[in-house]
Amino acid sequence: MRYVSFSQDGVVRPGILEEHLIHPLPDEFASLIDFIALPARERAAYKSDVMPVEIGEVKLVAPVRPHKNVFCVGRNYRGHAEEVARATGKPMNLPSVPAFFTKAPTAIAGQEQTLHLSPEVSSEYDWEAELAVVIGQVCRDVPEDDALSMVFGYTCINDLTARDLQREHQQWFKGKSLDDACPMGPWIVGTDEIPDPQTLQVKLRVNGVVKQNANTSTMIFAVAKIIASLSRGMTLEPGDVIATGTPDGVGMARTPPEWLKDGDVVEVDIDRVGVLRNRIALAVPVAATR
């Protein structure tokens, strides 16, 4: 099954996607997270009786906006750890446990949304294609063997990063959390369609040119290990999102480095999940508040 959040006539609603038809969930579900929080058996048997709408007639938004920061894993592919070490001139220390950090939920954007990034804030906007996990139930201290049964589904995230801010502020949070720096979507694909998340090809294209291309089988920490580690002594909740790290091929490690430019179209393409597509707009915002 595939799950979306969409905007129609200014109202955002969750729905279940079948082919090109969205079956909106009834009003009792204020967001997709309310549906994700149902017991798995109820979810699987759920049938919406709301009139379906054509996907082409509505605007998709990010499938979920979690109640907390988006969890992320840094350096989870060997190739990326190597290229970062090379680009920064630092020795490569492969992590022995996942390196967790987070992105602010205000950074979340949706499918086909133009990402407005200010050239006054950063001059080094970079891409990171990632498989993202959406948690399906309240859980803590999850053993690795049970971890995949806590997953609701998978989506694509572009962990956009202002490299200069990431460097200057030392802690990564600021450089990873600018508005529009966490596009997510286009939808969530349920675990019924992806029983094994370690078999998916993750690609990123800028203006059609492939920049990243690796298989999730080469992750340092598999999804089950990530969930087991993150949930140790810490509660995870329905709708929590974990971005699982990016493969090699980011802009900062290229010779010369490549940064996103005004008008670039960036696509995160993950097997059996979908293609998340966003255009970059580098412009100083008209107003500082919105």
Ligand code: MG
């Ligand atoms: Mg990342």
